[in-house]
Amino acid sequence: MDLKLKDRVAFITGPAKGMGAAVTLAFAAEGCRLALVGRDTGAIGPVAEEARAKGAEVIVLGCDLTDAAACEVAAAKTLAAFGAIDILVNIAGGSGPIGKTGVETTPEEFDDIVTLNMNGCFHTMRAVLPGMIARRYGKVVNVGGTFGMRGRAGRMAYSASKWGLRGITKSFALEVGPHNINVNCVAPGMVDGPRFREKVCANMAAKLNITVEEAMERHAADYALRRVTQDEDVANACLFLASDVSRQLTGIDLPVDGGWAML
Template identity: 75%
Template sequence: MDLGLTKQVAVITGPAKGMGAAVTRAFAAEGCRLVLIGRDVAAIEPVAQEVRAAGGEAIIVPCDITDGKACNAAVVEAKAAFGGRIDILVNVAGGSGPIGKTGWETSEEEFDEIVDLNMRGCFNTMRACMPTMIEQRAGKIVNVGGTFGMRGRAGRMAYSASKWGLRGITKSFALEAGPYGININCVAPGMVDGPRFRGKVVPEMASRLGISEEAAVEKHAADYALKRVSTDEDVANACLFLASDVSRQITGVDLPVDGGWAML
């Protein structure tokens, strides 16, 4: 399906691996001109080379998204490279914070670090892109949140708080930006099949329950209505949908990509 994204300028944060790399490939396949931003340029380069090898356009802009001035400078560089436009922003970059700690065991430093990355980072990039989108009277912003920002989770208080906060940022920005023709939404992945799931979550469950790793995968999937674990590509496709005019009348929503867990 042609989503009408050819030649649109898409800024993607956290594009080096996992969901970020899948989002990058998906937007490249739709013909977007990509601005890939992050701190680790060397880690991003293989993904950018893959896009270019397939005939796509991609530049890398070094940027620490927790630094507002760096985000402003990244947008200036992006506009200089691609004709002065910013059509799409996809905020994938984020962290997981402390795992297995209660709220009272979580340190101030741990709390501040994950809130700074997951909330302030998205705020900074959105704030940097908004003047251009307002001037254009058009734009799409997709923030990647998480289902623990829709349901509380023991042992993940700091992460859950940061993703709940991101939902509030998304909804308030959506109300403020709507009159300018700008759509702002949030995609909320559940557990995603990948290195962390296979290398950490599954072995821990298998060890704790005394079952095989394959049985642990099946047990995990059994929690979902669709009885399967999401993939990076599932998340990327949801981002594409919300970044295109197919979803032109949707703004301020939280779209769970979790096989039916958070909302059921």
């Protein structure tokens, strides 16, 4: 199926590694022009080069996503370079404290993760949506998480931030729908990679006195498909929601988790 994304301009936050890099390269392969946005431009550089090797036009923009003014500047630079922003993919985010109960979580830890995971998406949406409204076209894909759909003991702060992102997504979807703009949320489950293995699985392994591999197997056993999500699974979901194939979907949460949130 041709997703007809060639020459669409995609503004992608958090593109440097993991699922962010996979999403970036997937959009590059579809022929999109890319604005890659994040605080550490040095880390984004190698992914930008890979995208260019696939034939994509790419600009790299340094931006602190928790700074609303900086997000507006990044959007303006993208418009100056490409003339429009068709797609916004908000991937940047953090995990917050892992293995801490709500009582053990400090106010500073809570504020930090809520600010990053909610305010960052809010700021970029405010920056790019006026242009989308003026052109009567746009796709916004926020990357949330299934812990924002079911909650999770030991991940209260992260869960709260992703529940909040769902509310942001659904409210914006109602507001900009009349302007032919779709706003949706992809909700990955556990995604295989360094953060999952070295933080989540390592934490479980230490608590239960098991190996990291055994911890991974325990996580996979919770899912209907008995496998952990890969970066490419998230990338494919983002492509789908950024394309006109999904033109009649807005305000939805799309779990990409092998069957956990629905159980």
